[in-house]
Amino acid sequence: MRGAILYGPRDVRFEERAEPTIIEPTDAIIRISATCVCGSDLWPYRGISPVAQPTPMGHEYCGIVEEVGRAVTSIKPGQFVIGSFFASDNTCPHCRAGYPSSCQHREFVTTAQAPVLRVPLADGTLVATPDVPSRDLIPSLLTLSEVMGTGWFAAEAANVKPGMTLVVVGDGAVGLLAVLSGRQIGAERIIAMSRHESRQKLAREFGATEIVTERGDESVAHIKDMTNGIGADAVLECVGTQESMMQAIRSTRPGGYVGYVGVPHGVELNGEGLFFSHIHLHGGPAPVRRFLPEMIDLVWNGMINPGKVFDLTLPLDEVAEG
Numbered sequence: 315m316r317g318a319i320l321y322g323p324r325d326v327r328f329e330e331r332a333e334p335t336i337i338e339p340t341d342a343i344i345r346i347s348a349t350c351v352c353g354s355d356l357w358p359y360r361g362i363s364p365v366a367q368p369t370p371m372g373h374e375y376c377g378i379v380e381e382v383g384r385a386v387t388s389i390k391p392g393q394f395v396i397g398s399f400f401a402s403d404n405t406c407p408h409c410r411a412g413y414p415s416s417c418q419h420r421e422f423v424t425t426a427q428a429p430v431l432r433v434p435l436a437d438g439t440l441v442a443t444p445d446v447p448s449r450d451l452i453p454s455l456l457t458l459s460e461v462m463g464t465g466w467f468a469a470e471a472a473n474v475k476p477g478m479t480l481v482v483v484g485d486g487a488v489g490l491l492a493v494l495s496g497r498q499i500g501a502e503r504i505i506a507m508s509r510h511e512s513r514q515k516l517a518r519e520f521g522a523t524e525i526v527t528e529r530g531d532e533s534v535a536h537i538k539d540m541t542n543g544i545g546a547d548a549v550l551e552c553v554g555t556q557e558s559m560m561q562a563i564r565s566t567r568p569g570g571y572v573g574y575v576g577v578p579h580g581v582e583l584n585g586e587g588l589f590f591s592h593i594h595l596h597g598g599p600a601p602v603r604r605f606l607p608e609m610i611d612l613v614w615n616g617m618i619n620p621g622k623v624f625d626l627t628l629p630l631d632e633v634a635e636g
């Protein structure tokens with residue numbers, strides 16, 4: 315088969331590599347229905363994270379099970395399944411506590427931009443949909459593998475409750491789906507920070523009630539103005555830079571929550587500043603597996619349509635263009 319391999323900055327090739335087979339008895343082999351490019355793929359693609367050797371790409375996936383190892387009991391060939399970017403056993407203490415992305419046996423899935431994928435720990439990692447979906451549902455189901463689950467976790471980590479005022483920092487796919495998650499949970503005001511017109515439009519469609527275009531000090535002042543000088547109940551940080559993290563912390567009212575899901579790049583927090591901010595801070599790699607059953611149900615029943623975040627669809631052999 316052929317799959318996507320990153321050779322170095324701006325050098326993605328679609329080339330021949332071995333088709334995966336069952337290695338461990340807990341593996342499954344799935345035929346990919348759709349995969350996508352993640353914001354985190356851009357760090358090595360742009361040369362910000364080094365690429366030491368040709369590296370297969372892709373960690374967001376859904377597809378049809380072709381084969382399972384002899385120890386797999388709940389996942390069956392023919393099922394349409396979705397899994398997280400971290401394979402997890404779903405049985406260890408961290409999984410049972412709700413953090414499968416910190417599973418004691420976690421394995422990062424890195425070869426999904428290909429027609430066939432080996433998924434470790436299949437019973438723990440994969441969740442089957444009620445039936446094989448129609449084509450139009452596949453984009454939304456694909457987002458559940460990472461971006462939708464990450465936006466959802468941002469809202470959960472920030473303790474979003476009905477009636478709250480929340481702010482979303484970042485208008486990439488995760489930020490937009492954090493807006494959608496806040497709306498789904500029932501936040502009353504959702505302030506999206508965005509400077510891109512097309513993303514502002516989608517943010518509003520997903521449930522944003524207000525848009526703030528400033529950054530840094532000005533954005534914090536604007537949020538304070540909009541909340542009678544108090545700050546937001548919850549702020550969802552979906553970028554991962556020093557500026558976005560400080561924007562999030564400073565926009566939150568004392569006693570409020572910051573949910574942070576942007577992978578930090580060079581973020582450093584000052585202990586004293588954090589101490590006097592009186593905020594709750596929770597985040598990390600989203601425990602996507604925990605949310606899959608509920609999110610599949612919402613997509614399956616037409617309650618949410620997170621697949622709208624995709625703005626380009628290409629055949630797999632044009633992955634370099636993607």
Ligand SMILES: [Zn+2]
Binds near residue numbers: 403407408410416417
């Ligand atoms: Zn585990």
